[in-house]
Amino acid sequence: MIFAASFLNLAIWIGLALLSLSLLLTGWRVVRGPTLGDRVVALDMLVGIVLGFIAVIAIKTGFPLYIDIAIALGLVGFLATIAFARFILARGASEEAVRERQRLEDLHEERGGQA
Amino acid sequence: MTAFTINVIFAVFWVAVSGSASLLNLMLGFLVGAMSLGLIREQANGTSYLRRIGRILSLILLFFKELSLSAWRVAVLVTRPNMQLKPGIFAFPLTVDRDFEITLLANLITLTPGTLSVDVSKDRKRLFVHALDCSDVEAAKRDIAEGFERKILEAFR
Amino acid sequence: MNALITIITALLILSGSAFALIAAIGLNRLPDLFTRMHAASKAGTVGSGLLLLAAGLHADDFAILVRAVAGFVFFVLTAPISAHLVAMAAHKVGYKLDSRSVIDELAEDAS
Structure with a gap:
C-alpha cells in the first residue's frame, strides 16, 4: 500500500513534468506557425494537454469536481476548433496560395517588362 | 432500431x-x-438482435485495438531519428451509402494508424483519405474495405 | 484491491503524459499541416483520454468513473470530427502538401 502510494506520487510528478514539456513544445508550434492552419492544430492540441493537466491535478488534490471542468473545457475546445475551421474556410485563399499567386504575377510582370 | x-x-x-x-x-x-x-x-425469422449487438461490440473492440495501435505507430514514427514519410491523399471507393455509416467510417479511419479522412466527394461515392505512408495505396484501400467497412456492414445491415 | 487501482492509475498517468509528449514532438517534427494533424488527433486524444480515465479511476466512485468514461468517449468522438473539418478547410483554401507527398487524388478531383 505504501509502495503503491509513493509510486502514484512519483507518477504524478513525472506526468506533470512531461505535460509541461509538451505544453512548451506545442506553444512553440503556435508561435512559429508558419500558417494559420498549423496554429489551429497546435491550439487544439494545447486544449488536450491542459485537459490532461486538469485530470492530473484532480488526482493530486483528490477533488473529483475537476473532471467536470475537464469535460467542459473539452467541449469548449471542440467548438473553438470547429469555429477556427470555418474561419479558415471563410477567409478564403491560404497564405501559401496567395504567395504562390503573387510569385506567378511577379514572374508574369517581369516577362511582360522584357517583351 | x-x-x-x-x-x-x-x-x-x-x-x-x-x-x-x-x-x-x-x-x-x-x-x-x-x-x-x-x-x-x-x-x-428476422436477424437476431443479440447477434447484432455482438457485432457492434466486436466493432467497438476492433476500434479500440486499432486506436491503441495507431497511437503507438505515430509514437514510433515520431521518435525515430530519420523519418521516412511518403504522405499523400488517396480516394477510397465507398461501399456504404447511408450518411450515418459514412460518418462512422470516416471517424474510424481518422483514429486508425496513419490515415486521416479529409473529404467526401459530392456524389458520396468516394472518401478522400490522407495517409502517412502512401507507398502501397491498393493495400491501404484493401485494409479499410476488409476491416472497418465490412464490420460496419455486418453491424448495421 | 486499492493498491492495484492506485498502481493502474499511476501507469495510466505515465502512459497518458508520454503520449501527450509524443504528440507535441510530432507536432514539431512532422513536415506539413496534414501530417501534423495525424500526431495531434491520435496521440493527443489518446493521451488526454488516458489521463481522464486515470482521474475517474482514482476517485473510487462509480458515478464519477461513469462521468470520466463519458468524457473519454466524447473526446474520442469529437477529435476526428475537428481534425476532419480542419483538414478539409485547409485543403480547400489551398494549403500545400509536403514535397515528399506521392499522391493527391483530391486535388485531381477538384480540378
Whole structure:
C-alpha cells in the first residue's frame, strides 16, 4: 500500500513534468506557425494537454469536481476548433496560395517588362 | 432500431416491477429483455438482435485495438531519428451509402494508424483519405474495405 | 484491491503524459499541416483520454468513473470530427502538401 502510494506520487510528478514539456513544445508550434492552419492544430492540441493537466491535478488534490471542468473545457475546445475551421474556410485563399499567386504575377510582370 | 426501443422499455418495466432502481438492476433487465426478444425474433425469422449487438461490440473492440495501435505507430514514427514519410491523399471507393455509416467510417479511419479522412466527394461515392505512408495505396484501400467497412456492414445491415 | 487501482492509475498517468509528449514532438517534427494533424488527433486524444480515465479511476466512485468514461468517449468522438473539418478547410483554401507527398487524388478531383 505504501509502495503503491509513493509510486502514484512519483507518477504524478513525472506526468506533470512531461505535460509541461509538451505544453512548451506545442506553444512553440503556435508561435512559429508558419500558417494559420498549423496554429489551429497546435491550439487544439494545447486544449488536450491542459485537459490532461486538469485530470492530473484532480488526482493530486483528490477533488473529483475537476473532471467536470475537464469535460467542459473539452467541449469548449471542440467548438473553438470547429469555429477556427470555418474561419479558415471563410477567409478564403491560404497564405501559401496567395504567395504562390503573387510569385506567378511577379514572374508574369517581369516577362511582360522584357517583351 | 425498434427492437432496441422495445428492449429499453422491457428494461424499464423490469426495474419498475422488481422495485430497485439501481444501474445494475437496469442492466440486468436489459439483458433479460434482450434474451426474450431474441427468442421471439428466431420465430419471426428476422436477424437476431443479440447477434447484432455482438457485432457492434466486436466493432467497438476492433476500434479500440486499432486506436491503441495507431497511437503507438505515430509514437514510433515520431521518435525515430530519420523519418521516412511518403504522405499523400488517396480516394477510397465507398461501399456504404447511408450518411450515418459514412460518418462512422470516416471517424474510424481518422483514429486508425496513419490515415486521416479529409473529404467526401459530392456524389458520396468516394472518401478522400490522407495517409502517412502512401507507398502501397491498393493495400491501404484493401485494409479499410476488409476491416472497418465490412464490420460496419455486418453491424448495421 | 486499492493498491492495484492506485498502481493502474499511476501507469495510466505515465502512459497518458508520454503520449501527450509524443504528440507535441510530432507536432514539431512532422513536415506539413496534414501530417501534423495525424500526431495531434491520435496521440493527443489518446493521451488526454488516458489521463481522464486515470482521474475517474482514482476517485473510487462509480458515478464519477461513469462521468470520466463519458468524457473519454466524447473526446474520442469529437477529435476526428475537428481534425476532419480542419483538414478539409485547409485543403480547400489551398494549403500545400509536403514535397515528399506521392499522391493527391483530391486535388485531381477538384480540378
